[in-house]
Amino acid sequence: MVLGLLVATVLTTSGVSAGVLVGTVLGGMPLLRTLPLERYVHAHGFFATRYDPFMPICLVVTAVGDVVLAVVAPVLAAAVLFGAGAVGAAAVSVISLLRNAPVNRRMAAMDPENLPADFVDPRDDWCRWNTVRTACGVAALLLTAAGAAVLVGTS
Template identity: 60%
Template sequence: MHEVLVPLVLLLNGLSAGVLTGTLLGGVPLLLALPDDRYVHAHAFFATRYDPFMPACFIGTVLGDVVLVVVAPTAATAVLFAVAAVLAAGAVVISLLKNVPINKWVCGLDPDHLPADFAERDPRRAWQTWNRARSALAIAALLVNAAAVALLL
């Protein structure tokens, strides 16, 4: 089971951490630099491209780590897989409670007819803050998963 599940968890966790790192390095700076109407258009474009890919990667990471906790050959690897599962689950919670609602709100806007109070409600900074947090958790989960794998070698 380890021969299949460990590489799968590393792949899924690596993909989710990699995509989020890409948003930190390129996506967020681009969105912050755009005028309001172009931002709404671009954000809606990006937001619809990652479903169901990112949720599947995150959920697969969490579930895979939980199974690895149960079948871990040592207590040390079980603890590391458990920590990785909690970190990845934290990224899922932030996504669901913070980033996804912002994505839905932005996707529901008409870029050509933004609300008069858009400047006060502009979600870019809040989205950036929560994206940083979930990115840090996903990257930390990947590092912990890699440490667990190192113990298996």
């Protein structure tokens, strides 16, 4: 029963994380790319503050939960899949911390009406890294789901 609750929790947090990331790629990024610079800075700053601390909590629960599942899974194939899911979730966190969050903080702190003369538009780089972390998040979800399927198939 405890194993089942942990699997359900990790699938939920992983699914929510992947869903938010996919939603950003499908809706947020195309919108941000079409806006004039001042409106982009305003919109990015608005979006950037909406997911903390929710997304980091989901990603930590996913990564830690997948590690625990990898250790306690009674089937080796499931353990390997859960371990790989943990790596995917950890990759999302690392990319977020090193590549996306600094841009998010910078955009949230800027006055769109008074951009510095040396302002460099970060959209291309931010979107590229957001796409990479989305792929990692979706992979984490699929790997965790595959691990759960192995457990169900062998019980």
